[in-house]
Amino acid sequence: MLTKSGYSLAATDLSCIRDDRVLFEALAFELVSGQVLLLEGKNGSGKTSLLRILCGFREADSGDLHWCGDAINDSAFFAQMAYVGHLDGVKKELTVVENLKISLALSSPGQYSIAQALNKVHLSGYDEVLVQALSAGQKRRLSLARLLITENVLWILDEPFTSLDKQGIALIETLMSEHCASGGMIVLTSHHDIDLVDVDVLRINLS
């Protein structure tokens, strides 16, 4: 079952300063295949900033990030990560399947086909529905379906449970456990306490 083992994400002495305010400094962690990193902390403590630094949208004010031992500024890293942020990143004028096809074209095909992924996030039957007709929770599940159809090792999730109901949350937790069991790794922020079976969860409190 272990298909994606041997990956690691390491941060050393990371710091982020925003508007003269130090959000975090001297932050270090190492994450290996099969682990989950849960970032905790109150609002404005720099959780999202840290995730955006991991995605390369922001530069860390100091410190280094390493992916499998190499600095992460190349496409090898981007080919192996997937990000779901505050914004769903889906076009509301396109149908569910059209949106997923775009994501697939931008990346390389992963474990599941589009139909299988929609089935997994309980959206089968919505294939040809325009995204603007979906509810907030359904949109969220659609953006999480992107993680399943593309080839990736590292999931970066910013508050993935927002606007999901209880079943939705349980569903995503199952998907996360499966991803870790197959050797993937996850960095996420969440207000909701996550409940993952048989998964090694590291916690960092930023506040």
Place this chain on the structure above:
Amino acid sequence: MSLSRAFFAIIRRDLVLALRRRSEIANPLLFFILVITLFPLGIGAEPRLLQAIAPGIIWVSALLAAMLSLDSLFRSDFDDGSLEQILLSPQPTSVLVLGKIIAHWLVTGLPLLVVAPLLAIFLGMPNHALGILLLTLLLGTPVLSLIGAIGVALTVGLRRGGMILSLLVLPLYVPVLIFAGNAVQMASSGLPVDAQINILISILLMALVLAPLPVAAALKMSMN
């Protein structure tokens, strides 16, 4: 292969989006037609004057129409997070944004070419200059989209970037306006215009190669 697949997927996506939104196509085109039809009304019964300034009118209107449509290039992708996903793609961002720019030109620039001959006749431009007018628009409007994309990429993160955008982009549009307007003017008088056309071709090729790189870099910066 997957790079060309991503490139064409982006173009296709933007064309489908434009088709479903429609106003994106209609707005610049309507603006272009309206401005040009207002000139004869404002100037009055002076066909000679109108004929003399027709190349300028058409080109300035095309330029303003192109600028009006620029904001739609990255705005909705920025607002709904699709831009983040495009930037995170392992494919080179500059190629993907080139796809977006091409789609944007097909939607906002190409329709101008279709109505321009009609409007030129309306302004009394001689028939033998119509070909050159179309050629300058064909070579010039893609440059407007390419250069404009740099400005939009820089200002998309600002809430009210409209004014800054025009200040940034207009000076860079001037060379296109000068050579294209001049070519049409000369063609109306029956003079050769090879030099102007060659310069427009070189500007287009240069913009095609050089513009996507700063656009990609500026988008990454705007994401911050």
